[in-house]
Amino acid sequence: AQSVSQHNHHVILSEAASLELGCNYSYGGTVNLFWYVQYPGQHLQLLLKYFSGDPLVKGIKGFEAEFIKSKFSFNLRKPSVQWSDTAEYFCAVNALGAGSYQLTFGKGTKLSVIP
Amino acid sequence: GAVVSQHPSRVICKSGTSVKIECRSLDFQATTMFWYRQFPKQSLMLMATSNEGSKATYEQGVEKDKFLINHASLTLSTLTVTSAHPEDSSFYICSAREGRKNSPLHFGNGTRLTVT
Numbered sequence: 346a347q348s349v350s351q352h353n354h355h356v357i358l359s360e361a362a363s364l365e366l367g368c369n370y371s372y373g374g375t376v377n378l379f380w381y382v383q384y385p386g387q388h389l390q391l392l393l394k395y396f397s398g399d400p401l402v403k404g405i406k407g408f409e410a411e412f413i414k415s416k417f418s419f420n421l422r423k424p425s426v427q428w429s430d431t432a433e434y435f436c437a438v439n440a441l442g443a444g445s446y447q448l449t450f451g452k453g454t455k456l457s458v459i460p
Numbered sequence: 461g462a463v464v465s466q467h468p469s470r471v472i473c474k475s476g477t478s479v480k481i482e483c484r485s486l487d488f489q490a491t492t493m494f495w496y497r498q499f500p501k502q503s504l505m506l507m508a509t510s511n512e513g514s515k516a517t518y519e520q521g522v523e524k525d526k527f528l529i530n531h532a533s534l535t536l537s538t539l540t541v542t543s544a545h546p547e548d549s550s551f552y553i554c555s556a557r558e559g560r561k562n563s564p565l566h567f568g569n570g571t572r573l574t575v576t
Contacts, residue, residue, distance in 0.1 A: 381567075389553065389567040389570075390567070391566075435504070449506070450496075450504040450505075
Protein backbone atom coordinates (compact mmCIF):
# COMPACT_ATOMS: atom_id res chain seq x y z
CA ALA A 346 0.00 0.00 0.00
CA GLN A 347 1.10 3.54 -0.64
CA SER A 348 2.26 5.84 2.13
CA VAL A 349 3.08 9.52 2.37
CA SER A 350 5.75 11.03 4.57
CA GLN A 351 5.96 14.68 5.54
CA HIS A 352 9.23 15.26 7.26
CA ASN A 353 8.50 18.40 9.22
CA HIS A 354 5.78 18.42 11.83
CA HIS A 355 6.08 22.10 12.71
CA VAL A 356 7.90 24.82 10.83
CA ILE A 357 8.32 28.32 12.19
CA LEU A 358 9.39 31.10 9.82
CA SER A 359 9.58 34.86 9.83
CA GLU A 360 7.68 36.80 7.21
CA ALA A 361 9.48 37.04 3.86
CA ALA A 362 11.44 33.86 4.52
CA SER A 363 11.40 31.15 1.90
CA LEU A 364 9.47 27.97 2.48
CA GLU A 365 10.00 24.39 1.44
CA LEU A 366 7.92 21.57 2.88
CA GLY A 367 9.02 18.05 2.11
CA CYS A 368 6.74 15.29 0.91
CA ASN A 369 7.80 11.80 -0.11
CA TYR A 370 5.57 8.93 -1.11
CA SER A 371 6.02 5.24 -1.58
CA TYR A 372 4.36 3.77 -4.62
CA GLY A 373 6.00 2.47 -7.73
CA GLY A 374 3.26 3.23 -10.21
CA THR A 375 1.58 6.30 -11.61
CA VAL A 376 0.39 8.84 -9.08
CA ASN A 377 -1.60 12.01 -8.82
CA LEU A 378 -0.21 14.36 -6.21
CA PHE A 379 -1.86 17.07 -4.15
CA TRP A 380 -1.16 19.67 -1.54
CA TYR A 381 -4.04 20.73 0.67
CA VAL A 382 -4.06 23.57 3.17
CA GLN A 383 -6.15 23.97 6.28
CA TYR A 384 -6.23 27.48 7.72
CA PRO A 385 -7.11 27.83 11.41
CA GLY A 386 -10.80 27.18 11.92
CA GLN A 387 -11.41 26.37 8.28
CA HIS A 388 -11.75 23.28 6.17
CA LEU A 389 -9.25 21.67 3.87
CA GLN A 390 -8.71 23.45 0.57
CA LEU A 391 -6.84 22.34 -2.51
CA LEU A 392 -3.62 24.29 -2.94
CA LEU A 393 -2.32 22.64 -6.08
CA LYS A 394 -2.25 19.33 -7.88
CA TYR A 395 -0.11 17.37 -10.29
CA PHE A 396 -1.60 14.88 -12.73
CA SER A 397 0.83 14.87 -15.66
CA GLY A 398 2.96 17.15 -17.81
CA ASP A 399 5.23 19.85 -16.44
CA PRO A 400 6.53 18.58 -13.09
CA LEU A 401 6.67 22.11 -11.74
CA VAL A 402 3.14 22.97 -10.68
CA LYS A 403 1.96 26.41 -9.71
CA GLY A 404 -0.93 26.79 -7.31
CA ILE A 405 -2.84 29.51 -5.57
CA LYS A 406 -1.33 32.21 -3.37
CA GLY A 407 2.15 31.96 -4.86
CA PHE A 408 2.76 28.33 -3.92
CA GLU A 409 4.42 25.86 -6.25
CA ALA A 410 5.49 22.24 -6.02
CA GLU A 411 7.90 20.13 -7.99
CA PHE A 412 7.36 16.47 -8.75
CA ILE A 413 10.64 14.58 -8.89
CA LYS A 414 9.77 11.07 -9.93
CA SER A 415 13.20 9.61 -9.26
CA LYS A 416 13.04 10.83 -5.69
CA PHE A 417 9.35 10.05 -5.15
CA SER A 418 9.01 13.59 -3.91
CA PHE A 419 6.55 16.45 -4.28
CA ASN A 420 7.92 19.31 -2.21
CA LEU A 421 5.94 22.48 -1.67
CA ARG A 422 7.67 25.85 -2.02
CA LYS A 423 6.99 29.53 -1.65
CA PRO A 424 9.68 32.18 -2.14
CA SER A 425 8.38 34.58 0.50
CA VAL A 426 5.84 33.61 3.14
CA GLN A 427 3.31 35.89 4.74
CA TRP A 428 1.67 35.79 8.15
CA SER A 429 -1.54 34.72 6.42
CA ASP A 430 0.17 31.51 5.29
CA THR A 431 0.00 30.23 8.85
CA ALA A 432 -1.86 26.96 8.45
CA GLU A 433 -1.48 23.22 8.33
CA TYR A 434 -0.38 21.72 5.04
CA PHE A 435 -1.16 18.19 3.91
CA CYS A 436 0.47 16.31 1.09
CA ALA A 437 -1.67 13.61 -0.51
CA VAL A 438 -1.19 10.90 -3.08
CA ASN A 439 -3.70 9.16 -5.28
CA ALA A 440 -2.12 5.95 -6.46
CA LEU A 441 -3.73 5.16 -9.77
CA GLY A 442 -4.66 1.54 -10.14
CA ALA A 443 -4.63 0.95 -6.40
CA GLY A 444 -8.25 1.96 -5.95
CA SER A 445 -8.98 4.79 -8.31
CA TYR A 446 -10.07 7.37 -5.78
CA GLN A 447 -8.17 6.38 -2.70
CA LEU A 448 -6.27 9.34 -1.37
CA THR A 449 -3.49 8.81 1.14
CA PHE A 450 -2.51 11.79 3.26
CA GLY A 451 0.67 12.67 5.05
CA LYS A 452 0.46 13.63 8.72
CA GLY A 453 0.57 17.29 7.90
CA THR A 454 3.02 20.11 8.58
CA LYS A 455 2.02 23.01 10.73
CA LEU A 456 3.45 26.28 9.48
CA SER A 457 3.67 29.25 11.82
CA VAL A 458 4.72 32.55 10.27
CA ILE A 459 5.90 35.21 12.68
CA PRO A 460 5.17 38.81 11.66
CA GLY B 461 -16.45 26.57 -7.41
CA ALA B 462 -17.65 23.21 -6.22
CA VAL B 463 -18.85 23.19 -2.64
CA VAL B 464 -19.35 20.34 -0.24
CA SER B 465 -21.54 21.00 2.77
CA GLN B 466 -21.14 18.88 5.87
CA HIS B 467 -23.55 19.01 8.79
CA PRO B 468 -23.39 19.29 11.73
CA SER B 469 -20.06 20.97 12.35
CA ARG B 470 -20.05 19.96 16.00
CA VAL B 471 -22.02 17.37 17.90
CA ILE B 472 -21.91 16.09 21.45
CA CYS B 473 -23.71 12.88 22.29
CA LYS B 474 -23.93 10.38 25.10
CA SER B 475 -22.45 6.91 24.97
CA GLY B 476 -24.75 4.40 23.38
CA THR B 477 -26.59 6.84 21.15
CA SER B 478 -26.27 7.18 17.38
CA VAL B 479 -25.19 10.22 15.43
CA LYS B 480 -25.80 10.98 11.77
CA ILE B 481 -23.49 13.22 9.75
CA GLU B 482 -24.58 14.51 6.35
CA CYS B 483 -22.39 15.36 3.40
CA ARG B 484 -23.89 17.20 0.44
CA SER B 485 -22.42 18.31 -2.85
CA LEU B 486 -24.14 21.61 -3.49
CA ASP B 487 -23.48 22.40 -7.12
CA PHE B 488 -22.28 19.18 -8.69
CA GLN B 489 -23.17 15.54 -8.81
CA ALA B 490 -20.88 13.26 -6.87
CA THR B 491 -21.11 9.63 -7.81
CA THR B 492 -18.44 8.91 -5.22
CA MET B 493 -17.97 10.41 -1.79
CA PHE B 494 -15.34 9.60 0.79
CA TRP B 495 -15.36 9.60 4.55
CA TYR B 496 -12.23 10.32 6.55
CA ARG B 497 -11.40 10.40 10.20
CA GLN B 498 -8.67 12.51 11.74
CA PHE B 499 -7.14 11.41 15.00
CA PRO B 500 -5.31 14.03 17.08
CA LYS B 501 -1.85 14.76 15.70
CA GLN B 502 -2.32 12.16 12.98
CA SER B 503 -3.14 12.14 9.34
CA LEU B 504 -6.53 11.89 7.79
CA MET B 505 -7.45 8.24 7.46
CA LEU B 506 -9.82 7.05 4.79
CA MET B 507 -12.67 5.15 6.40
CA ALA B 508 -14.81 4.25 3.43
CA THR B 509 -15.73 5.04 -0.14
CA SER B 510 -19.39 5.73 -0.72
CA ASN B 511 -20.86 4.97 -4.13
CA GLU B 512 -24.28 6.24 -5.10
CA GLY B 513 -26.81 3.45 -5.22
CA SER B 514 -24.52 0.72 -3.94
CA LYS B 515 -22.89 -0.45 -0.76
CA ALA B 516 -19.96 1.47 0.60
CA THR B 517 -16.46 0.06 0.45
CA TYR B 518 -14.81 0.08 3.85
CA GLU B 519 -11.11 0.25 4.57
CA GLN B 520 -9.49 -2.47 6.57
CA GLY B 521 -10.13 -2.12 10.27
CA VAL B 522 -13.25 0.02 9.91
CA GLU B 523 -16.35 -1.60 11.37
CA LYS B 524 -19.09 -1.40 8.78
CA ASP B 525 -21.80 -2.17 11.32
CA LYS B 526 -20.67 0.68 13.48
CA PHE B 527 -20.11 3.28 10.79
CA LEU B 528 -23.13 3.04 8.55
CA ILE B 529 -22.81 4.83 5.23
CA ASN B 530 -25.67 5.58 2.91
CA HIS B 531 -25.34 7.29 -0.46
CA ALA B 532 -28.94 7.58 -1.53
CA SER B 533 -28.54 10.26 -4.18
CA LEU B 534 -25.90 11.91 -6.32
CA THR B 535 -25.66 14.81 -3.90
CA LEU B 536 -26.00 13.25 -0.46
CA SER B 537 -24.06 10.73 1.60
CA THR B 538 -24.59 10.11 5.30
CA LEU B 539 -22.38 8.57 7.94
CA THR B 540 -24.10 7.21 11.04
CA VAL B 541 -22.00 6.38 14.05
CA THR B 542 -24.05 3.76 15.88
CA SER B 543 -23.85 3.05 19.60
CA ALA B 544 -21.20 5.69 20.00
CA HIS B 545 -18.40 5.31 22.54
CA PRO B 546 -15.95 7.90 23.82
CA GLU B 547 -13.21 6.42 21.62
CA ASP B 548 -15.32 7.38 18.61
CA SER B 549 -14.73 11.02 19.48
CA SER B 550 -12.87 12.43 16.54
CA PHE B 551 -12.99 14.77 13.58
CA TYR B 552 -14.85 13.32 10.61
CA ILE B 553 -14.49 14.81 7.11
CA CYS B 554 -16.25 13.95 3.91
CA SER B 555 -15.15 14.71 0.41
CA ALA B 556 -16.58 14.36 -3.04
CA ARG B 557 -15.23 14.29 -6.53
CA GLU B 558 -16.97 15.69 -9.57
CA GLY B 559 -17.68 13.25 -12.34
CA ARG B 560 -15.38 14.84 -14.92
CA LYS B 561 -11.93 13.46 -15.56
CA ASN B 562 -9.07 14.62 -13.35
CA SER B 563 -11.33 16.65 -11.12
CA PRO B 564 -9.97 17.26 -7.63
CA LEU B 565 -11.55 16.30 -4.37
CA HIS B 566 -13.64 18.89 -2.58
CA PHE B 567 -13.87 18.65 1.18
CA GLY B 568 -16.59 19.42 3.65
CA ASN B 569 -15.83 21.50 6.72
CA GLY B 570 -15.71 18.47 8.94
CA THR B 571 -17.67 17.37 12.00
CA ARG B 572 -16.23 17.37 15.49
CA LEU B 573 -17.85 14.49 17.36
CA THR B 574 -17.54 14.29 21.13
CA VAL B 575 -19.00 11.27 22.91
CA THR B 576 -19.45 11.68 26.64
